[in-house]
Amino acid sequence: MSKELSTEEKIREAAKNVFIAKGFDGCTSREIAKASGMNVALVNYYFCSKKQLFKLVFEATMEDFMQSTVEVFKKDLSLESKMRIFIEREYEFLILHPDIPRFILSELSRGDKFEFDHAAILEKIADTGVLEELLDAQEKGIIRKIDLTNVMLMIMSNCQYPFMAKSLMKYLNGLTEEEYQERLTLQKQYVTEMLIGYLFIPKTNN
Amino acid sequence: MSKELSTEEKIREAAKNVFIAKGFDGCTSREIAKASGMNVALVNYYFCSKKQLFKLVFEATMEDFMQSTVEVFKKDLSLESKMRIFIEREYEFLILHPDIPRFILSELSRGDKFEFDHAAILEKIADTGVLEELLDAQEKGIIRKIDLTNVMLMIMSNCQYPFMAKSLMKYLNGLTEEEYQERLTLQKQYVTEMLIGYLFIPKTNN
DNA sequence: ATAAAATTTAAACGCTTGTTTAAAATTAGT
DNA sequence: ACTAATTTTAAACAAGCGTTTAAATTTTAT
Numbered sequence: 001m002s003k004e005l006s007t008e009e010k011i012r013e014a015a016k017n018v019f020i021a022k023g024f025d026g027c028t029s030r031e032i033a034k035a036s037g038m039n040v041a042l043v044n045y046y047f048c049s050k051k052q053l054f055k056l057v058f059e060a061t062m063e064d065f066m067q068s069t070v071e072v073f074k075k076d077l078s079l080e081s082k083m084r085i086f087i088e089r090e091y092e093f094l095i096l097h098p099d100i101p102r103f104i105l106s107e108l109s110r111g112d113k114f115e116f117d118h119a120a121i122l123e124k125i126a127d128t129g130v131l132e133e134l135l136d137a138q139e140k141g142i143i144r145k146i147d148l149t150n151v152m153l154m155i156m157s158n159c160q161y162p163f164m165a166k167s168l169m170k171y172l173n174g175l176t177e178e179e180y181q182e183r184l185t186l187q188k189q190y191v192t193e194m195l196i197g198y199l200f201i202p203k204t205n206n
Numbered sequence: 207m208s209k210e211l212s213t214e215e216k217i218r219e220a221a222k223n224v225f226i227a228k229g230f231d232g233c234t235s236r237e238i239a240k241a242s243g244m245n246v247a248l249v250n251y252y253f254c255s256k257k258q259l260f261k262l263v264f265e266a267t268m269e270d271f272m273q274s275t276v277e278v279f280k281k282d283l284s285l286e287s288k289m290r291i292f293i294e295r296e297y298e299f300l301i302l303h304p305d306i307p308r309f310i311l312s313e314l315s316r317g318d319k320f321e322f323d324h325a326a327i328l329e330k331i332a333d334t335g336v337l338e339e340l341l342d343a344q345e346k347g348i349i350r351k352i353d354l355t356n357v358m359l360m361i362m363s364n365c366q367y368p369f370m371a372k373s374l375m376k377y378l379n380g381l382t383e384e385e386y387q388e389r390l391t392l393q394k395q396y397v398t399e400m401l402i403g404y405l406f407i408p409k410t411n412n
Numbered sequence: 413a414t415a416a417a418a419t420t421t422a423a424a425c426g427c428t429t430g431t432t433t434a435a436a437a438t439t440a441g442t
Numbered sequence: 443a444c445t446a447a448t449t450t451t452a453a454a455c456a457a458g459c460g461t462t463t464a465a466a467t468t469t470t471a472t
Contacts, residue, residue, distance in 0.1 A: 007419080022316060025231035029460060039421065044461060051460095099315070106312050108373045109305070110228060118377050125378075149379045149389050150396055157367035157397075162359050164370070167314045171324050172331075173355045183355045190356055190404075191363075198400040213449080235430060245451065250431060257430095 008046045010036040015043075016057045020103045024054050024113060055114050058107060065100050066121050068093050073130035079137050080200060082130075083155075084192055090159040091188040095181070101160040143199050151199065158191035214252045216242040221249075222263045226309045230260050261320050264313060271306055272327050274299050279336035285343050286406060289361075290398055296365040297394040301387075307366040349405045357405065364397035 005013065014036030018027045029050045033040045047053035069089045073082055094101070107113065125131070134151065137143045143151075162169075162184055170180050211219070220242030224233045235256045239246045253259035275295045279288055300307070314322075331337070340357065343349045349357075368375075368390055376386050 023229070023231060023312075025229065026316065028458080030458085040460085041422085041462080042420065045419075049460075102311060102315060105308060105370050105374060106229075108377070109308060109370075110232065111373060122378065146396060147389060147392065149375060149381065149386075150393050152378075153368050153371070153375065153389070153393055154364070154396065154400070156371065157363045158360070161363035161367045161370075164311050164315075164367075165359070165362060167317060168311060169355060169359065171314070172328065172358075175355065180355075183353060183359070186353065187356050187359055190352060190360065194360070194400060194404040198396075198403060234428080236428090246430085247432080247452085248450065251449075255430075 007036075007038060007042060011038055011043055011046055011053075012057070015047075015053050016061065019054055019057050020061065020097075020099050023103070023106060024050075051114060055116065058104075058114075059116055059120075061100060062104055062116075062121060063124070065093070065097075065104065066124055070125055070128055070130065073128035073133065079133060079142060080196060082133075083196060083199075087155070087159060087188065087192050087195070091184070094159065094163045095184065098163040098166060102164045105164075141201055144201060146199075154199070155195060158187075158195060162187050213242075213244060213248060217244055217249055217252060217259075218263070221253075221259050222267065225260060225263050226267065226303075226305050229309070229312060230256075257320060261322065264310075264320075265322055265326075267306060268310055268322075268327060269330070271299070271303075271310065272330055276331055276334055276336065279334035279339065285339060285348060286402060289402060289405075293361070293365060293394065293398050293401070297390070300365065300369045301390065304369040304372060308370045311370075347407055350407060352405075360405070361401060364393075364401060368393050 011032065015032045018032050018035050021027075022031075029043050030040050032050075032053075033043050043050070043053065047056065069086060072085045072089055075082065075085075077085070108116075131148060134143065134148055138145045166180060169175065169183075170177070175183070217238065221238045224238050224241050227233075228237075235249050236246050238256075238259070239249050242249075249256070249259065253262065275292060278291045278295055281288065281291075283291070337354060340349065340354055344351045372386060375381065375389075376383070381389070
């Protein structure tokens with residue numbers, strides 16, 4: 001156990017956990033303070049306000065989430081391999097942080113709460129060259145000519161939703177946490193097959 | 207315009223809109239009262255507490271959502287037709303009520319807020335006989351032998367996520383509401399093809 | 413060792429929250 | 443028409459909220 005965290009870092013870490021678990025509206029400054037072992041005044045001493053602390057946490061979480069998965073497209077591999085590895089990474093990440101997609105989409109959908117800087121995230125995606133690679137593959141007839149928004153939606157739907165719907169699915173199907181984890185591992189394999197099978201145009205043998 | 211709503215109904219309707227838009231934690235009793243044209247005391251006069259009003263709204267919303275789509279499986283059609291119509295209905299419903307999946311999954315994920323009665327929903331699904339039909343189709347080699355939890359996940363992922371991620375996708379791709387609606391219509395067609403193509407085993411010609 | 417700076421604390425600030433009260437206004441029953 | 447029940451209102455309640463204050467403590471620098 002590394003106890004060598006500064007007060008500021010302790011608060012930031014606690015805030016991240018609490019915000020992701022309960023949302024901005026679902027928690028209090030005092031709750032964050034208590035979770036970090038500090039008191040309320042220190043939260044505002046280091047971060048000025050609950051809102052600003054949230055903004056910091058949200059943007060960092062969003063960047064982490066994107067970064068950890070999208071960077072596979074920088075590698076020198078076939079598009080299909082990259083796609084497979086991307087899905088693999090996405091599931092790996094989400095098994096460790098299953099609440100992040102719901103957190104991001106929930107907070108983002110009530111966007112009046114703060115204006116977040118999406119330029120940084122757009123840049124990280126653009127930097128990987130994934131968009132050009134996909135367009136190029138469409139020109140070459142490797143993958144279907146589908147608007148990239150739809151391609152992204154397909155992949156993200158099949159990666160993120162299974163984690164967002166965990167509570168509901170466990171309810172509906174009467175599964176334990178372990179049983180649901182098993183379904184998730186299977187789901188990863190199924191959606192990989194399904195997505196690759198649908199998006200990639202089979203090579204004709206002649 | 208039908209103005210002939212009772213006070214109780216006005217509050218219930220307003221509460222539904224406000225809860226779905228902002229979540230339980232994201233709104234106040236006074237906000238709901240104002241949205242219904244009434245005052246705070248009336249909310250508790252008819253519904254005892256914010257929590258109980260929420261419980262009512264949540265369970266009704268959940269039942270509506272399930273009911274409107276799953277009942278297609280009662281019809282006398284081929285499984286493939288039912289699946290196609292199911293997806294069609296789901297998208298139709300979600301175009302009208304795009305915030306409901308996020309609402310349900312968000313509120314459900316912090317389940318300590320109240321215990322909801324999922325038996326009624328389970329029963330509605332069971333009543334359609336969809337589960338038996340799917341298992342039967344698996345036995346007959348019509349669709350892949352995949353755990354039904356995973357089948358449900360696949361379908362729900364591709365129907366609900368595109369609506370849950372609207373804010374994010376509009377951001378990332380710089381789309382207007384109209385442009386995103388167009389993508390959603392295309393998405394419906396793509397995911398129908400993809401899901402049917404993956405889940406159903408092609409008939410061999412011999 | 414001492415003074416200055418940074419950190420931590422307990423207490424308080426106005427304000428909003430969910431809920432309740434008690435009186436006023438309306439409706440229903442006879 | 444009169445009474446009783448129902449509905450609506452304005453006002454108040456304690457509790458909790460985000461934030462601020464000012465004093466106490468610790469750290470840093472000379």
